[in-house]
Amino acid sequence: MDCKDIEQAAQRLMGNIHNVKVTSSRTFSQMSGCDLYLKCENRQKTGSFKVRGAFNKLAKLKEEGKTTEVIASSAGNHAQGVSYASSLLGMHATIVMPKSTPIAKVSATQGYGADVVLAGDCYDECYQEALKLQKEKNATFIHPFDDEDVIAGQGTIAYEICHDLPNVDMIVVPAGGGGLLAGISYYAKHINPRIKVIGVQAEGASAIVQSFHKKAYTTTDHVNTIADGIAVNQPGKLTVDLINQNVDDMVTVNDNDIASTILLLLEREKQVVEPSGAASLAAVLNGKIDCKGKRVVCVLSGGNIDVSFIHKVVEKGLVTRGRNMKFKVLMLDVPGALEHLTHLITVANANIIQIQYDRIQADLNLNETILHLAVEVRSKEHGESLIKSLRKKGYDITME
Structure with missing residues (x-):
């Protein structure tokens, strides 16, 4: 494979997929301290970059009359x-x-x-x-990542980034099987070696990170992450080889960081992004990469998140960002006790979203109860202020 293969793939894709331009993000630039841009493949045909590699592979097969x-x-x-x-x-x-x-x-x-x-x-x-x-x-089997034509198709993202933003300093890319990262890093490094390419994996699926740092192909026994699109325990051997040759660094992010980033993308950019697609931005926003003062493109690789799963991710993101908090309160089980507590929470401008009584815990006195609460607040600082004020009023509070 060489750069011509990727450029030919770009020609095959022209008019057959969306031309998703690189866009700047003032919000995330301010949060990260870099000049941050997004490559929104969540808005691509079929909702993912995967159509690039698949189309290039099939189009080349058709040109050759093979299948x-x-x-x-x-x-x-x-x-x-x-x-x-x-x-x-x-x-x-x-x-x-x-x-x-x-x-x-x-x-x-x-x-x-x-x-x-x-x-x-x-x-x-x-x-x-x-x-x-x-x-x-x-039939011809179409591998999802360990195939040169598929890799070349994914590499067209780097081709487009270099045309949209010729002075790009860094490209941050999610990695699972490695096809996307292999294609982007190959083209970017061969066109302009000055461009830094950073790969990102979930902590619970880090086979490529391990392969990169050991400089040897490595697999994992199992994967455990909400980012199902990059939950791969056996990456491609071809992709790992290309990544080890062309990528500058590999980092990991945890599921909490990913969930929080999905929520930020919904709120600030109005973008629906799946967990694997948010991994690149999560790495930048959580300080996993030194990108201060640089022009950085984060590839949001896909947006195919199940509707039934969105509320779980949003819930997780709200907790991670301190917008939702859970705690329990030991209090007297007497008339007016609950009203007094909820009044204090109301005065603090917090919102109770769940409440549960526990009167049967073994170590409770007959006139005591434990109240489990889930509360919505504006920020971590607001939540800390609420807990501090309740404790000043004499409430025995344990965070959950």
Whole structure:
């Protein structure tokens, strides 16, 4: 692979995907101390960058006259990318997805034109089923990341960034299997070695981070993160090799940082971003990367977050940012006690969103109760002020 492959991929994609321009963010620039820009692939066709690699791979196959039948295994963005690209190119796609895949994702994949086969309880099982069907159908398997043509397609993001912002100093990229980071870092470093490329993984799925720092291909036994799009325990061998050659550093962020960043993106930028897509910005905002005074582009890699999951992420983000807090209060179980406590909370301009009595804990006196409260406040400082004022009034408070 070379830069020409990525530039040719950009030509294939022209007119077939959205031209998502790099945009500046005054809010995040002020928060991070750098000149921060966003590459919003959450607004891309199919809601993810994955369509780039899938389309480039399939378009090249069609140019070479090699196949009209393709197959892939995926529970998410790759499935929709392959389905959309195959429909556009007049090819037939079969996507094997785990049985546990949410109906919304299955419907979206079918809506782009692919046949969906549900098989297995996890990705590895549906991957094995895909390989079996590949032989039966004499189809071409489209790997989600460990393929040069797929990597070249993802690398078109760097091609666009360098055209939109020629003086970019740093590009921050989420990484799971590594296709996106491998493609972006390859093009950016070969076009302008001065550009720093930083990869970001979730703490609970850090195989590429470990591979980078050990300078050797490494896998993990399990993954545990809300960022399902980058929850990969076996990254690509080709991608890891390219990353080790071209990336300047790899860092991790925790789930709390990711959830808080999703909430910030909703509030400040009106952008719906999935957990994996928010990892890059989370790294910058939480000081994982030294980017002060630099022109930095964070790639928001996707926006396909389940509606049923958004409220959990928002809840987590509110807690992380100190907007929601939980505590328990030991108090007398007498008339007027609850009214007095809630009045103090009201005076402090806090809002009670959940309350629960506990009268049966073993070490309670007969005239005592424990009150568990969830309270909405403006900030961590506001919450600390509330707790301080309640303690001054004699309440025995324990944070939960």
